[in-house]
Amino acid sequence: MSSLIMVPSLTRRQLLAGAASLSALALAGCATSSPRVTTTMPAPVVVPPDVLAMYGPLPDEQFPVPAAPIAQLDPIFWRQEVVNITGEPAGTVVVDTPNRFLYWTMPDGRAMRYGVGIGRDGFAWGGRAHIAYKRKWPVWTPPSEMVDRQPQLEIYRHGQPPGLDNALGARALYIHQGNTDTLYRLHGNMDINSIGKAVSSGCVRLLFQDVIDLYDRVPSGSPIVVIQ
Numbered sequence: 001m002s003s004l005i006m007v008p009s010l011t012r013r014q015l016l017a018g019a020a021s022l023s024a025l026a027l028a029g030c031a032t033s034s035p036r037v038t039t040t041m042p043a044p045v046v047v048p049p050d051v052l053a054m055y056g057p058l059p060d061e062q063f064p065v066p067a068a069p070i071a072q073l074d075p076i077f078w079r080q081e082v083v084n085i086t087g088e089p090a091g092t093v094v095v096d097t098p099n100r101f102l103y104w105t106m107p108d109g110r111a112m113r114y115g116v117g118i119g120r121d122g123f124a125w126g127g128r129a130h131i132a133y134k135r136k137w138p139v140w141t142p143p144s145e146m147v148d149r150q151p152q153l154e155i156y157r158h159g160q161p162p163g164l165d166n167a168l169g170a171r172a173l174y175i176h177q178g179n180t181d182t183l184y185r186l187h188g189n190m191d192i193n194s195i196g197k198a199v200s201s202g203c204v205r206l207l208f209q210d211v212i213d214l215y216d217r218v219p220s221g222s223p224i225v226v227i228q
Contacts, residue, residue, distance in 0.1 A: 045074075046071075047070055047071050052070065056209075058208070058209065061137075061170065062137050068209055069192050072193075073196070077114075077115025079114050079210050079213065080113055081110055081112055081113070082112075083111070084103065084105050084110055084111040085111075088103075088223075088225060089105065090105050091105060091219075091223070092104075093173075093218060093223070093225070094225045094227065095227065097118050097119075097124065097228050100116055100117070100195070101114065101116065102114045104214060104218060114210045115195045115210075116206055117191075117196065117204070117205035118197075119202035124202065125228075126226045126228035127177070127226055128223065129176060129182060129223075129224050129226075130175070130221060130223050131174065132174050132175070132176035132221075133174050134171065134173050135172050135174070137171075138162060138168045138172040139162060139166075140156065142160075164190065168187040170188040173185065173186040173218060184202050186203075186204045186206065187205060188207070188212070189206065189207065189208070189211075
């Protein structure tokens with residue numbers, strides 16, 4: 001994968017709202033694997049009706065999307081409008097890797113914030129680039145080096161068809177630096193347990209409902225900053 005130019009991290013003061021880092025799951029690339037089995041589960045939170053509606057089913061999609069089990073997710077990772085603390089101008093995607101947030105900066109000092117899953121140790125990346133283009137229900141083609149690492153992906157060497165089980169999910173936003181495809185993506189994911197964790201080979205994962213919302217907001221060509 002192409003390396004991106006590193007940029008300074010946001011200060012701790014700027015990111016007071018950040019969540020603590022969580023344990024990484026064993027997962028390669030944008031592909032999905034079974035989450036680690038634990039003996040205890042946190043008690044579900046009470047979800048307000050507006051949040052339930054925001055993460056409700058999407059029956060009109062090409063592949064109907066079920067409701068996300070949002071009660072299983074820490075409320076800090078629910079989609080919400082917040083103050084823009086990133087220092088970036090309106091119209092910028094900012095991925096705050098340490099705190100597992102993605103911001104879409106908006107006018108008047110506001111931003112839409114999403115909870116994300118990010119690259120696990122050894123595959124982390126950061127820098128400035130741009131969203132070259134976007135796709136609905138994309139085909140996922142794993143890089144050759146990923147197939148070499150994981151021979152079980154050989155069946156997808158020439159592409160995994162779109163669908164709920166596709167590694168890129170309902171939407172994908174493709175990150176380029178200059179004219180070079182970085183091979184990193186912002187994409188959909190149905191595994192609620194991956195949000196807030198480091199679980200991929202660098203791709204940034206959002207719940208289906210969130211990546212669809214982000215897709216509708218972000219024009220192709222928008223700048224992106226990924227902070228380590």
